[in-house]
Amino acid sequence: MDASVIATASPSPRKPGLAARLAHPRFYCAVLGLALLLAIPLAINSPFLTHVAVTICVFAALASAWNIMGGYAGQLSLGHAVFYGIGGYGTALLIQHFGISPWIGMWPAAALAALVGAAIGYPCFRLRGPFFSLATIAFLEVTRLLAIHFDWITGGSAGLIVPLNPGWAWMIFYDKTNYLYIAFGLLIFALLVSWWIRGARLGYALTAVREREDAALAAGINNTGVKLRAVMISAGLTAVIGGFHAMYLTFLEPATMFSLPTSIEIAMYALIGGLGTVAGPLFGALLVVPLAEAARVWLGASANGLHGFVYGTALVVITLTMPAGLVGTFGKRVSGWIDRLPGGGKVAPALAPPPVRKLEGTPGETMLEGRDLVRRFGGLVATNNVSITLKRGEILGVIGPNGAGKTTLFNQLSGFLAPSSGTVKVRGPDGQLVEPRAPDEFARLGVGRTFQIVQPFGKLTVLENIMIGAFMRHHDVAEARAVALRTAKLVGLEDVVEVEARNLPIGGLKRLEVARTLATEPSILLLDEVMAGQSQADTQRMVQLIRTIRDSGVSIIAIEHNMHAIMSISDRIVVVDSGRVIAEGEPRKVVQERAVIEAYLGEDFVDAQGV
Amino acid sequence: MDILVQLIINGILLGSMYAIISVGLTLIFGIVRVVNFAHGELLMVGMYATYLLGAHLGLHPYVAAVPVTVLLFTIGALIQRFVIQPLLGAEEHIQIFATVGLSIALINLALMVFGADLYSLQVPSVHTSLRFGGYSMLVGQAVMLVCAIALVGGLHIFMQTTPLGRAVRATAQNRNAALLMGVPVERIYVFAFGLGAACVGLASALIMPLIPVTPSIGSYFVLTAFVVVVLGGMRSLYGAFLGAMIIGLVDSLSGYYIAPDLKEVVYFAIFIAILIFKPTGLFGLGRGTE
Numbered sequence: 001m002d003a004s005v006i007a008t009a010s011p012s013p014r015k016p017g018l019a020a021r022l023a024h025p026r027f028y029c030a031v032l033g034l035a036l037l038l039a040i041p042l043a044i045n046s047p048f049l050t051h052v053a054v055t056i057c058v059f060a061a062l063a064s065a066w067n068i069m070g071g072y073a074g075q076l077s078l079g080h081a082v083f084y085g086i087g088g089y090g091t092a093l094l095i096q097h098f099g100i101s102p103w104i105g106m107w108p109a110a111a112l113a114a115l116v117g118a119a120i121g122y123p124c125f126r127l128r129g130p131f132f133s134l135a136t137i138a139f140l141e142v143t144r145l146l147a148i149h150f151d152w153i154t155g156g157s158a159g160l161i162v163p164l165n166p167g168w169a170w171m172i173f174y175d176k177t178n179y180l181y182i183a184f185g186l187l188i189f190a191l192l193v194s195w196w197i198r199g200a201r202l203g204y205a206l207t208a209v210r211e212r213e214d215a216a217l218a219a220g221i222n223n224t225g226v227k228l229r230a231v232m233i234s235a236g237l238t239a240v241i242g243g244f245h246a247m248y249l250t251f252l253e254p255a256t257m258f259s260l261p262t263s264i265e266i267a268m269y270a271l272i273g274g275l276g277t278v279a280g281p282l283f284g285a286l287l288v289v290p291l292a293e294a295a296r297v298w299l300g301a302s303a304n305g306l307h308g309f310v311y312g313t314a315l316v317v318i319t320l321t322m323p324a325g326l327v328g329t330f331g332k333r334v335s336g337w338i339d340r341l342p343g344g345g346k347v348a349p350a351l352a353p354p355p356v357r358k359l360e361g362t363p364g365e366t367m368l369e370g371r372d373l374v375r376r377f378g379g380l381v382a383t384n385n386v387s388i389t390l391k392r393g394e395i396l397g398v399i400g401p402n403g404a405g406k407t408t409l410f411n412q413l414s415g416f417l418a419p420s421s422g423t424v425k426v427r428g429p430d431g432q433l434v435e436p437r438a439p440d441e442f443a444r445l446g447v448g449r450t451f452q453i454v455q456p457f458g459k460l461t462v463l464e465n466i467m468i469g470a471f472m473r474h475h476d477v478a479e480a481r482a483v484a485l486r487t488a489k490l491v492g493l494e495d496v497v498e499v500e501a502r503n504l505p506i507g508g509l510k511r512l513e514v515a516r517t518l519a520t521e522p523s524i525l526l527l528d529e530v531m532a533g534q535s536q537a538d539t540q541r542m543v544q545l546i547r548t549i550r551d552s553g554v555s556i557i558a559i560e561h562n563m564h565a566i567m568s569i570s571d572r573i574v575v576v577d578s579g580r581v582i583a584e585g586e587p588r589k590v591v592q593e594r595a596v597i598e599a600y601l602g603e604d605f606v607d608a609q610g611v
Numbered sequence: 612m613d614i615l616v617q618l619i620i621n622g623i624l625l626g627s628m629y630a631i632i633s634v635g636l637t638l639i640f641g642i643v644r645v646v647n648f649a650h651g652e653l654l655m656v657g658m659y660a661t662y663l664l665g666a667h668l669g670l671h672p673y674v675a676a677v678p679v680t681v682l683l684f685t686i687g688a689l690i691q692r693f694v695i696q697p698l699l700g701a702e703e704h705i706q707i708f709a710t711v712g713l714s715i716a717l718i719n720l721a722l723m724v725f726g727a728d729l730y731s732l733q734v735p736s737v738h739t740s741l742r743f744g745g746y747s748m749l750v751g752q753a754v755m756l757v758c759a760i761a762l763v764g765g766l767h768i769f770m771q772t773t774p775l776g777r778a779v780r781a782t783a784q785n786r787n788a789a790l791l792m793g794v795p796v797e798r799i800y801v802f803a804f805g806l807g808a809a810c811v812g813l814a815s816a817l818i819m820p821l822i823p824v825t826p827s828i829g830s831y832f833v834l835t836a837f838v839v840v841v842l843g844g845m846r847s848l849y850g851a852f853l854g855a856m857i858i859g860l861v862d863s864l865s866g867y868y869i870a871p872d873l874k875e876v877v878y879f880a881i882f883i884a885i886l887i888f889k890p891t892g893l894f895g896l897g898r899g900t901e
Contacts, residue, residue, distance in 0.1 A: 076704045078711070123887045129703035130646035134837055135886050138879045141834060145876045260830070264711055271708050305722030305826070308715055315712025320697055323705045 025341035030279075034191075037286075038184050042177065048297065050176045056289045057183035058245050061190035063269035063281030065237035068194060070267055071276035072203060073230040074210030075121070076129065078263050079136030082120070082143050083113040083235040085257035087242025089147070089154060092162045092252055095170070102171045106243030110236040117235030118228050125227055137260060144258035159253035162246060171247040179248050186241055187282070193237060195278045197230075201471045201480070206230055207276075208457055208468045214416065215455035220443035220472035220520060261308075268311065272318050274325030283326045288314065353482035357473065357521040359553035361431060363393050367555045368447065368524050369433070373412050373422035375405075382408040383419075384579040388557075390524065392427075395546065395556045397570030397587065399563070401599055405579040406559045407452055410526055413557070414449040415442035426524065443472065448522030452529045452559070454509040458502035462493055465501050465512055469519030484519055491515040491545060506533040511542075518549065525549060527558040531565055543569055567591070575599065617746050618863045624752040626859025627759035628818060632832055633839040633851045634762060635810030641846035642783040642803035645695055648710040650836060651829025652717035653808050657683050657815025658824040659725065665732045665819070672734060673754070676816035680809045687808025691801045699800075714829070721826035731823035738820070751821050758817060762810065763852050779803055783846070838882040844892025853894065 021027060041053040062084065069075050090109025094100040124135045147154045154160060166172050173179060197203045205226045208216040213223055246252055256262070273284030292307040299306055322329050338344065368390040375383045383405045390396050400406050411417040413424055416439045425433045428445045436442045443449075448469075457465050466484035467477075474480040488494045491511045496504065501512060510530050517525065527546070531539050543565050550556055560566035566573070566587075573590045575583040577599035583590050590596055636650050657679050664675040694713060698706050737751035770776040781789040782799045790796050822828070839858050843850025858878050866874040885893060 070704075074704070076707060078707075127886060127890070130648075130707050131841070131886060131890075133707055134646070134841070135883055137834065138838075138882050138886075142876050142879045142883075145873065145879075149870070149872055149876075261715070264715065268708070268712075271704075275704070304726065305719035308719030309723060312712045312714070312716025312719060316694060316709055316716060319701075319705050319709040319712065320694065323701060 023343040025338045025344040026335065028343075029338050029341070034184075034188065037187075038180065041180060045177070047176055048293075050180055052290055052293045054176065054179050054183045054248060055293060056285050057180070057187040058241060058248070059266065059269055059289055060282040060285035061183075061187045061241045062238060062266045063273070063285055064187075064190040064194045064278075065234050065241065066266045067234075067270045067276065067281050068197060068237070069117075069231050069234035071270055071280070072197065072206040072210070073227050074206075074276075075125070075227060075231065076133045076267070077136040078133045078260070078267060079120075079138075079140030080234075080238055080266050081258050081260070081263040082136075082140050083117060083238035084242035084245070084262065084266075085143065085147070085254075086113040086116060087239030088246035088249075088252050088257050089160070090239065091243035092160055092246050093153070095163050096160075101169055102243055102247050103169075106240050109243050110239040113239030113242075114232040114236040117231040121228055121231040122224070125224060137263075140258055140260060140263060144254050147254035147258055154254065155252075157253060157255070159251055162250045162252070164250065171244070172250070182244060183248070186244055190237055190241070191278065191282065193233065194281075197233070198278050199477060201475055201477065202226060202229060204464065204468055204471055207460060211457040211459065212455045214439075214451065215457065215516070216468070217416070217439040218414070218443055218449050218451070218455075219469045219516065220440050221468075222438075222440045265311070268315055270325075272314065272325055274327030274329075274331065277325070277327040277331065279331075280325050280327040287326070351478045351482040353486045354474065354479055356552070359523050361392050361427070365392050365427070366390070366425075366433070367392050367427050368413060368557070369425045370409070370413055370419075371423050371425075373409065373419045373424070375408055375412060375417060376420045381579050383412065383576075385422075386576070386579070386581055388413070388574060388581070390555050390557055392555050393550065393553065394571040395550050395558065395569050397566040397573040398557060398559045398576060399561075399566060399573060400576035404576045404599075406576055407528060408579075409576065410449065410528055410557075410559060414447055414526055415439035416449075429523070443520060443522075446521075446523035447526065448517040448520050448524065449526040450510075450513040450517050450528050450530055452532075454506070454513050456501035456504070456509055456512055458500065460501055461498050462501055462504065462508075462512060462515075463488060463497040466493075466515045466519045469516040472520040484515075487515045487519045490518065490548075492541060507535060507538050510534060511538075514542075514545070523554060525554050525556045527556060527560075529559055529561060531560055531562045539565055563591075613745060614867070618867055619860065620746055620748060622860035622863030623856060624748055624756060624859070625862055626856035627752075627756040628814070628855075629832075629835055629839050629858055630759040630852045630855035631755065631762060631814040631817065632811060633836045633843070633855050634759075634766065634848060635807040635814070636833075636836050636840050637807075637843065637846065637848060637851040638766075638810065639804055639807035640840065642779060642807075643691065643695065643699075643800050645699075645706055645710070647807070648707065648833070649690070649714035649717060650807075650811065651831070651833025652714045653683060653686065653811045653829070654815050654818070654832055655721060655824065655826065655829040656686065656717065657812045658819045658828065659721065659730070661816045661819040662730050662732055662824055665734070666730075672732060672737070672816050672820045676813055679816045680812035683812030683815070684805040684809040687811075688801045688805035690808070691804030695804065696797060696800065714833075718826050718829065725826065727826065729823040729825055732820050734820040749821070751817070755817050758813065759852065759855075762813065763848050766848055775802075835878070838878055841882060842885055842893050844894060847892070847894075850892050850894055854892070857893070 037053060041049045066080050070077055087106060087109045090112055091102045091105045094105035095102060120139050124132055127135055148157050164172055166174060205221045208219060208221055209223050209226055216223055269284035269288060270281045272288060273282065274280030295307045366389055370386060370388045373383050373386045386409055398406050408417065412419045415436060423435060425435050426442065426445050426447055428434050434445065436445055457468065463484050466487050467480045470480040470483040474483055488497050491514055493508065493511055493515055496508065504512060510533060514530055531542050534542060539562060546556060546569055558566060570587050572585065573587045574581055575590060575596050582595045582599060583593045632654060636647060639645060639647050660679045660682055661672050661675045664670040664678065665672055694709055698709055739750045740747050741750060741753060770780055778794045779799055781794055782796050786796055835858060839854040840851055842857060843854030861878050861881065862874050865877040869877060
């Protein structure tokens with residue numbers, strides 16, 4: 001393993017006091033940098049510079065808002081101007097018709113945008129990459145055309161002039177400096193929201209959903225739910241900024257308020273700065289906006305199209321040479337320098353993890369029950385009337401040749417596949433047997449599962465991977481971190497907690513798979529070939545681990561091809577072949593059954609052995 | 612009744628224009644698996660090229676179609692080689708941004724070179740009206756319909772019968788398996804992108820005498836082309852052809868019966884509905900968008 005990776009990525013401080021946080025160089029550097037954005041234009045006091053600063057603030061804030069949906073949640077919207085326009089028109093129309101101040105009017109406009117965002121997002125989330133983007137473009141086009149058509153509301157193509165009542169109450173000023181104060185405030189607000197989400201449970205959940213939908217579901221994350229939250233926050237924030245920008249522009253027309261180029265521009269700043277980072281959108285805007293505005297002024301109309309040409313070319317060059325953006329490419333190095341400043345690098349002591357969830361109940365009662373499970377794929381019957389019961393405190397081994405239907409059975413027992421017919425019942429925390437529907441519901445009821453083909457969140461560190469699981473029962477970040485550390489120690493990953501998961505060897509990934517599931521503190525654990533690809537020593541360790549987990553009260557089903565291991569740990573064995581249960585019982589007895597040997601080794605072998 | 616028939620004729624003629632544009636987009640998506648957001652700008656480039664050849668060398672646009680198609684093939688191949696190829700392994704959003712960036716750069720390049728003015732090519736022979744039984748169409752529109760049918764038919768024969776076509780189909784179906792069978796996948800991609808762009812080249816030469824060119828003409832057509840391609844199931848040439856006819860008809864009929872400025876709302880609504888409810892396309896001809 002690359003030692004430098006481990007060394008540079010120091011764990012960020014956990015629950016430091018407020019004073020310690022303010023004294024951290026990352027904090028005071030950010031404050032100083034942001035203050036310059038306000039101080040320079042105030043000191044020089046040229047209308048042009050003020051205009052550039054306002055534009056930077058507005059677009060950096062818009063890009064930050066976009067980034068919550070496009071970067072964190074990975075939903076690449078190219079129609080974000082819908083929300084910007086709703087904010088602008090909503091705020092302006094509330095002034096015009098109801099005399100409501102923009103300070104108040106921007107909030108109902110934001111609420112409307114959030115609702116529209118949810119209405120657009122909900123049906124479109126299942127669309128993949130470019131099709132999601134296309135759908136958002138289509139929504140934008142429809143909105144723009146409707147805004148032109150219904151001119152009795154919006155003023156149509158002729159446009160709408162914001163009522164000009166100067167003063168703070170109506171957010172209209174002759175002196176542009178006042179706009180700068182508000183724009184700066186909005187930028188800080190957007191950055192704070194973005195920063196808060198990044199470090200909160202929601203941020204981790206969004207990353208998980210973006211990277212691996214299945215693994216996120218297995219960690220109890222409601223995929224659609226968290227994406228909807230991201231879209232609604234992003235849309236609402238965009239609308240607030242749109243409301244302010246309308247007051248700044250004082251003239252609205254559908255072509256500029258619902259414009260595709262603006263939508264692309266917003267996304268572009270986030271990409272250039274670094275998708276999914278807090279500071280990226282700001283840096284993107286800081287880099288590009290002054291260039292574009294300067295080109296507009298110096299070259300004027302003679303260079304019609306030049307700034308757009310620069311935008312487009314920059315975008316292509318960035319994707320080809322620096323797809324991670326400014327922050328993604330240089331961020332680690334720069335934050336390393338910053339951490340060396342006075343006050344940096346301090347790591348607060350780790351929090352003591354909260355006690356492990358107590359699992360109580362009558363030993364031997366049914367924990368998980370699949371009854372008459374039939375699952376068809378077209379003409380293939382992958383499980384044919386399989387019934388399986390897991391009792392409290394036991395380890396149930398599931399064996400069978402390749403293609404027998406073991407994983408299909410697991411997928412039904414964990415909610416990832418709905419059975420064609422049959423039922424799955426789970427004993428929930430209240431002691432009742434219930435019939436959950438969605439995989440995340442299974443997870444929250446206490447069914448933890450691993451995937452045969454490992455599903456790590458590749459770009460997150462090992463610790464963060466485990467935290468995603470821990471978040472299911474621990475909403476506080478520091479607490480989840482403590483739980484994740486404890487789990488890492490339990491499975492033997494404590495030395496690599498700060499390594500990015502994609503750099504782990506397969507044995508480590510298998511253990512990470514178990515760790516992430518264990519961090520959800522399941523009462524029922526489904527292990528799908530966790531020993532495959534492990535060395536002899538690792539297998540021994542895994543066997544020990546599974547026993548330890550069982551002794552803590554967890555009931556376990558394990559699919560395994562490693563016969564020696566599965567025979568030694570299982571209390572009971574179920575043998576599956578061709579989608580049916582062909583034998584069930586004590587390990588020693590099961591392996592002597594004719595049907596089992598036949599399934600594994602063929603009829604001829606059985607006859608030759610004379611069993 | 613007469614109006615309805617004329618509207619249907621108009622719709623089919625309009626549809627054949629969308630068909631020629633969309634066929635190229637379908638090829639690129641179906642084979643290279645990249646959604647080319649700069650497709651409309653290729654059309655714009657082709658139209659300016661046709662205009663220049665016509666206005667300065669006096670070439671008839673139907674003659675100019677040959678060099679323009681070759682030019683567009685070359686541009687397409689270069690884009691694939693130098694922009695798309697390096698990004699094939701990259702994440703999807705990077706590919707989207709790359710073609711979006713290309714689109715913005717080309718629009719603004721045209722704005723710098725030609726300005727925002729309309730350029731049109733007056734070709735009387737193309738504008739001659741054909742009349743039959745009270746209905747009418749322009750020669751240029753009739754040529755478009757014939758070319759659309761010939762293009763789809765020709766591509767079908769090419770794909771099904773030639774060794775190169777077979778290699779292209781193999782690459783489209785399974786890149787790795789094709790690679791293992793000795794198909795030079797990267798060169799096939801370059802060829803496929805070039806071919807898709809060449810179709811647009813043909814389209815631009817046919818459209819130029821009918822519609823004036825502006826830097827932003829591509830954005831208008833590309834969204835329609837996406838609607839058509841999604842409607843047709845993303846990877847099927849016939850799907851794209853039928854999808855284009857449907858959009859042509861919707862365009863023509865809703866422009867008359869609903870409101871001229873809302874016809875796009877109607878087919879964008881269809882587009883969104885298809886994406887959401889029937890991602891394999893209207894006829895289930897494609898593997899869909901999921």
